[in-house]
Amino acid sequence: xxxxxxxxxxxxxxxxxxxxxxxxxxxxxxxxxxxxxxxxxxxxxxxxxxxxxxxxxxxxxxxxxxxxxxxxxxxxxxxxxxxxxxxxxxxxxxxxxxxxxxxxxxxxxxxxxxxxxxxxxxxxxxxxxxxxxxxxxxxx
Amino acid sequence: xxxxxxxxxxxxxxxxxxxxxxxxxxxxxxxxxxxxxxxxxxxxxxxxxxxxxxxxxxxxxxxxxxxxxxxxxxxxxxxxxxxxxxxxxxxxxxxxxxxxxxxxxxxxxxxxxxxxxxxxxxxxxxxxxxxxxxxxxxxx
DNA sequence: TTGCTAGTTCGCACGACTTGTTGATTAGCA
DNA sequence: TGCTAATCAACAAGTCGTGCGAACTAGCAA
Numbered sequence: 123x124x125x126x127x128x129x130x131x132x133x134x135x136x137x138x139x140x141x142x143x144x145x146x147x148x149x150x151x152x153x154x155x156x157x158x159x160x161x162x163x164x165x166x167x168x169x170x171x172x173x174x175x176x177x178x179x180x181x182x183x184x185x186x187x188x189x190x191x192x193x194x195x196x197x198x199x200x201x202x203x204x205x206x207x208x209x210x211x212x213x214x215x216x217x218x219x220x221x222x223x224x225x226x227x228x229x230x231x232x233x234x235x236x237x238x239x240x241x242x243x244x245x246x247x248x249x250x251x252x253x254x255x256x257x258x259x260x261x262x
Numbered sequence: 263x264x265x266x267x268x269x270x271x272x273x274x275x276x277x278x279x280x281x282x283x284x285x286x287x288x289x290x291x292x293x294x295x296x297x298x299x300x301x302x303x304x305x306x307x308x309x310x311x312x313x314x315x316x317x318x319x320x321x322x323x324x325x326x327x328x329x330x331x332x333x334x335x336x337x338x339x340x341x342x343x344x345x346x347x348x349x350x351x352x353x354x355x356x357x358x359x360x361x362x363x364x365x366x367x368x369x370x371x372x373x374x375x376x377x378x379x380x381x382x383x384x385x386x387x388x389x390x391x392x393x394x395x396x397x398x399x400x401x402x
Numbered sequence: 403t404t405g406c407t408a409g410t411t412c413g414c415a416c417g418a419c420t421t422g423t424t425g426a427t428t429a430g431c432a
Numbered sequence: 433t434g435c436t437a438a439t440c441a442a443c444a445a446g447t448c449g450t451g452c453g454a455a456c457t458a459g460c461a462a
Contacts, residue, residue, distance in 0.1 A: 143440080198336030227372055232369060238363045243354070244357070254380070316449095341449090
């Protein structure tokens with residue numbers, strides 16, 4: 123992900139205005155590996171800027187997503203998560219605690235077999251589910 | 263997926279009652295490769311049994327899912343879909359028309375690299391997105 | 403066949419998540 | 433500094449799924 127400064131420049135280039143709320147969200151996303159939901163990000167943002175609205179967080183995340191600066195990931199856990207890592211990567215999810223980590227899979231492009239003639243694959247999403255070391259340790 | 267008759271037997275074994283609503287849903291799922299949502303299934307069911315409620319469709323699908331007789335698939339398209347195919351398979355999704363097909367990937371188990379020590383993978387879900395032959399043809 | 407009872411169905415309403423709308427406010431620029 | 437279009441925040445609605453309670457019924461026993 124770009125630095126907050128680069129995002130500010132990018133927003134100006136695109137003709138978007140650079141508001142304090144947006145700058146805050148840029149900073150909160152920078153280097154964030156927690157795969158936050160909009161709600162989670164809003165809670166942190168609200169601590170630093172009381173009065174910011176959840177709507178604004180959603181709005182800014184949508185813009186960043188449309189600009190390709192964050193990835194929009196849906197792990198079927200209810201809320202959509204946002205990933206500032208926009209590399210071609212995949213995810214592992216602990217089904218106990220819900221933590222999400224980025225991983226890289228080198229066998230892609232994968233081949234599949236089935237009754238699907240002439241399908242042009244544009245992207246492949248892989249989600250590994252299981253139990254993280256922490257949870258395995260706690261339950262042992 | 264089991265036949266409707268087998269499901270009836272299975273439900274009785276488990277102590278569940280076999281109602282006309284459940285039998286209808288068993289029949290509608292049998293051999294169904296359309297990956298319907300609960301809503302879609304409800305619409306078809308309502309044609310054959312006016313008065314059946316969406317609530318009951320959801321309920322029965324949850325039971326089947328809990329019993330492992332259907333797969334619960336979330337492609338991030340809003341609604342959850344149900345797949346009577348419970349083999350270890352994956353999905354291709356046309357991002358234009360939304361059609362979903364089952365596919366088999368033979369490289370599993372996949373290896374991943376990343377900062378994730380000691381994670382025990384229980385399942386791997388792969389979704390290929392792109393354009394189906396039909397949509398490619400129409401847009402050409 | 404009749405009656406009992408636990409399990410089911412059904413409709414409503416609610417909850418979680420996300421987006422549309424709108425009047426007031428504000429950033430960017432000349 | 434003032435103009436103009438964009439943004440903000442609050443409210444409300446839409447979508448998907450589930451909890452709840454009253455009415456109903458499948459399955460069983462007599």
